Amino acid sequence: MSIERLREAVKKILPEVDVVIGYRQGFDPLHATPYFISQPEQVDQLIWNPLCVQNLCSYLPFLKGKVGVIVKGCDSRTIVQYMQEKLIEREKIKVIGVPCLQVISVKKVMAKIDYQVAEEVAFEGENVIVKTPKETKTIPLAEVMPRKCLTCQLATPLQYDILAGEAIQANKPAEAFEEIKEFEQLSLEERRRYWEREFDRCIRCYACRNACPMCICQDRCVAESRDPHWTSQRANLTEKFMFHMIHSVHLAGRCVGCGECERVCPMDIPVAKIKKKISMDLKELFDYQAGINPDDLPPMYTFKVEEAKIKEHEL
Amino acid sequence: MAECGFLAKEKINTLIEALAKKFQVFVPVLEGEVVLFRGFESGKSLCLSRPANLPPKGIIFPASDVLFRFNFQKDPEDPKKVSVELKENRDFPLTIIFGCRPCDAQGFTIYDRVYLTPETVDPYYRERREKTTIITLACNAPFPGCFCTSVGRGPATTEGSDLLMTELEKGYLFVPITEKGKEIIKAAEFEDGSPYQEEAKKVQENAAALVRKPFEHLEKLPQKLLSLFENTQFWEKEAAKCISCGACTYLCPTCYCFNITDEQVGNTGERIRSWDSCMFFHFTLEASGHNPRPNKYHRLRNRVNHKFSYYPQKYNGVIACCGCGRCIRYCPMSVDISEIVAHAQGA
Numbered sequence: 001m002s003i004e005r006l007r008e009a010v011k012k013i014l015p016e017v018d019v020v021i022g023y024r025q026g027f028d029p030l031h032a033t034p035y036f037i038s039q040p041e042q043v044d045q046l047i048w049n050p051l052c053v054q055n056l057c058s059y060l061p062f063l064k065g066k067v068g069v070i071v072k073g074c075d076s077r078t079i080v081q082y083m084q085e086k087l088i089e090r091e092k093i094k095v096i097g098v099p100c101l102q103v104i105s106v107k108k109v110m111a112k113i114d115y116q117v118a119e120e121v122a123f124e125g126e127n128v129i130v131k132t133p134k135e136t137k138t139i140p141l142a143e144v145m146p147r148k149c150l151t152c153q154l155a156t157p158l159q160y161d162i163l164a165g166e167a168i169q170a171n172k173p174a175e176a177f178e179e180i181k182e183f184e185q186l187s188l189e190e191r192r193r194y195w196e197r198e199f200d201r202c203i204r205c206y207a208c209r210n211a212c213p214m215c216i217c218q219d220r221c222v223a224e225s226r227d228p229h230w231t232s233q234r235a236n237l238t239e240k241f242m243f244h245m246i247h248s249v250h251l252a253g254r255c256v257g258c259g260e261c262e263r264v265c266p267m268d269i270p271v272a273k274i275k276k277k278i279s280m281d282l283k284e285l286f287d288y289q290a291g292i293n294p295d296d297l298p299p300m301y302t303f304k305v306e307e308a309k310i311k312e313h314e315l
Numbered sequence: 316m317a318e319c320g321f322l323a324k325e326k327i328n329t330l331i332e333a334l335a336k337k338f339q340v341f342v343p344v345l346e347g348e349v350v351l352f353r354g355f356e357s358g359k360s361l362c363l364s365r366p367a368n369l370p371p372k373g374i375i376f377p378a379s380d381v382l383f384r385f386n387f388q389k390d391p392e393d394p395k396k397v398s399v400e401l402k403e404n405r406d407f408p409l410t411i412i413f414g415c416r417p418c419d420a421q422g423f424t425i426y427d428r429v430y431l432t433p434e435t436v437d438p439y440y441r442e443r444r445e446k447t448t449i450i451t452l453a454c455n456a457p458f459p460g461c462f463c464t465s466v467g468r469g470p471a472t473t474e475g476s477d478l479l480m481t482e483l484e485k486g487y488l489f490v491p492i493t494e495k496g497k498e499i500i501k502a503a504e505f506e507d508g509s510p511y512q513e514e515a516k517k518v519q520e521n522a523a524a525l526v527r528k529p530f531e532h533l534e535k536l537p538q539k540l541l542s543l544f545e546n547t548q549f550w551e552k553e554a555a556k557c558i559s560c561g562a563c564t565y566l567c568p569t570c571y572c573f574n575i576t577d578e579q580v581g582n583t584g585e586r587i588r589s590w591d592s593c594m595f596f597h598f599t600l601e602a603s604g605h606n607p608r609p610n611k612y613h614r615l616r617n618r619v620n621h622k623f624s625y626y627p628q629k630y631n632g633v634i635a636c637c638g639c640g641r642c643i644r645y646c647p648m649s650v651d652i653s654e655i656v657a658h659a660q661g662a
Contacts, residue, residue, distance in 0.1 A: 027651045031649045034556040054647070054648060110459075115458065116456070116458075118459065204565075205562040206595075209560070210559055233576045233589040234585075235378040235379030264562070267349055268347055268368075
């Protein structure tokens, strides 16, 4: 898809909405940043490339008025989930869909360039080329793909009002939860040690929560509440663990797998793994995947005496 | 005894092991892809190639600090009579922070003005601060997002450090800045560093020249920001992409705001001081339910103004930002405080 086509789409939508949320270059050529466009002259700064990683839909429940938003396939599940939970008025949102086969993990690129300053970034074929003061490095895109892209089935968004480009087919194998199944082979003790080591780094900055499109309690989060007092201000493992469990369990059947929680973690904690485990369980138990069909009701929102896949009544 | 010392690269671990006999030594180590300050243990390998993800501020100003423990006791004869027993927690060991960056060390001087003001000395902070020696590593090159030279500092600024190390081709030059630094030089086995001073100077100058400069001319900035205080449009625009998490404040070597809570179960508990963040809704939420900073733009405005306007106005023009760039580098949405400052200057 060409950037011209996207700019055209934004210009077309702009008169109908108060703001269009897209991307522009951030503080260096390796970082894109959300861009709130309200004037036509701003459109020239709009960018589109695999660095456009943020899930821009997350802003929608908090914005008043009519909003246009640039949406990748993976992000479109957020729109669907919001529709299910009536968190947005779909008719007030203009979705500019962008076909996308993969974004890149900036963290993975940083590791490849030895955490140097990126002076120039270019995309050529299947590679990203990054120039640092030390070297110019050609990195295959496949090597710096975030985990979510490895099993992407949504190259074209599920929801859009305008598609900036041609609809394309996903070219990745479907999610088989192999990583989770492999992890579950570890003993309980080994898994506990793994999570203790990972959560020990948590600084409770709540970036994972605030970047999560489905964490809609935000300022009313039970993790910071004094009444009920479920977590304290102690910076110990128990409290950190408790917060992450609250976050994960509240997302059961609602997590749309956008991976923002993990992408934004400044301590590089693989928090999406827990959500993926829960999504796997939801798939197994309820044959359900969040954010696919706007008419669905999340399984945790409903109760059936006899769930087809839960054989409890036979016990 | 020479004024400054030199140590070959392979001898760094020997130095730290020697220091660890007398001090608890915190060093930057690699955990996965994250660099963190951890207590030194023999066999742990240092990561000196880039700044730690989290500055070492928590070593002197812990993320969660037990100030004291309390225990309520009822009089068995008269249960209405309750006494309370307090046990203060102020037993801090001699400490060394090894291998932090100049911006990290300067962060403590920003705290000092607040926590060591004679009228309101913070005993917990003072005691840890006095017992800590800071051995800083000058930066040989800038890192993504950093801008120390724009805030009147640099990759080899010595303020806040007791000893400044500079990495050279064959080893490290150690220049003592304070008496504490001199003690370290005296105690350990260093070569004479004088022949290396010229090389170090060049390395430091090269690094300074490479740091990006998103803005200059800070003299008028505090007033300029004040004049923009009521400009809702400006702040709403700057804050539009902010998601109000606390990553910027918790990763900041100069953010020093805290919360105090009593964590009590039954009759016993602890009074805890923990990091707080002005980016959170709860930070200014009052008991009445009123919140003077209900919107994220109020809160981002506070963070920028505190560093670039309120603090310098209170403390002789000192900008409360060392330009380490962490808030930019690790911001989920790439909110760039240096860009906001530049926009404010141009507004």
